[in-house]
Amino acid sequence: MSPKALDRWEQRLIDLFEGHPYDMYDAALSDTVAKYPVDVQPFKDMIEGMRLDLRKSRYNSFDELYLYCYYVAGTVGLMSVPVMGISPDSKASTESVYNAALALGIANQLTNILRDVGEDARRGRIYLPQDELERAGLSDDDILRGKVTDKWRSFMKGQIKRARMFFDEAEKGVRELNSASRWPVWASLMLYRQILDAIEANDYNNFTKRAYVGKLKKLVSLPIAYGSALMGPSKLTQLVRR
Template identity: 85%
Template sequence: VDGPNASHITPTALDRWSNRLEDLFAGRPYDMYDAALSDTASNFPVDMQPFKDMIEGMRMDLRKSRYKNFDELYLYCYYVAGTVGLMSVPVMGIAPDSKASAESVYSAALALGIANQLTNILRDVGEDSRRGRVYLPQDELAHAGLSDDDVFEGRVTDKWRTFMKGQITRARMFFDEAEKGIYELNSASRWPVLASLLLY
């Protein structure tokens, strides 16, 4: 949990968001922001679960600052970013002439969220370390002969470069997976998604 409003994101605030989520999906928005989402939910086949999962990701961020392995990190990335892809597909729409399964389009959207979050993590290693957080898989750091101390002290060594190249390669694999689904979206939705993939 970071950003300018991080200090306001507390377990109590997340409980409140969770309750408001239930209300707005039931057509009882609290404010204009809720009203916008409530309107979206009433006009598109948006599922509430990814929104709940995103809140769970914020809860995870409040109690966890290390990830033992990539499985743990993947789950975090799903909660805080993969969910965005799942939220977006119903609004963007699948092209009427698409021969792809809905499942494959949603999988590609999920992959884009994961890729973006992995990129955030790699970009923000220094910033996160100053907040006492390491979002890199602990087992992979150890396998590379690295530790949290290397992260906190900003040691850029050959071992670090090799480790980071591996992390970048994995993020690119998710971007490659995401790209497969872009051309299955409605034509008006493709360019914004492609731009996010290319520019991230």
């Protein structure tokens, strides 16, 4: 995708929100925009994330990485809340629900990054905070060598802990969504959390082993997610995280 192509996408997006879709795909989104209070800014920000990927392959700090995660994934949460809707019984503020949706997008993207460290490195990209790598006594060369060491394990434990904190923050908003919308969001949250578990089970080898959730665990997770959607957070959600 070239910068000029992204510029065309952005103009097309603006036209769509102004009621001038280009084709049937645009018309589908235009219909959604007409029915729900969807804001154009997260869509523009996602395109900005694509621009960032064209020019940047390293992130000096977590603040920089957080912004990237917002652009490419946090925006999805902000796009989704107006369509999914907030429960009429919710006592939470609208802002807190949007913040939780943003946190889920960030958590999912951080999980993607931690799962794909080796694959991304082979493509010349390292989506890890450079200052935190340096403090851990690690460098890009260590990642490119792909050897799991005690330093790497310690570093990864900190990265996984942070991702889980974002998942915990996201949980607060799921229960506030309309009942019909909770199930898929709970399922996404639970399954992505289990990818972090799988990285740990692989002894933090995300260089040559791809962490994934097996089919059986997925099948078990879906009814648990459904139960959580009906009853709110419960100890049931811990079952598939063991």
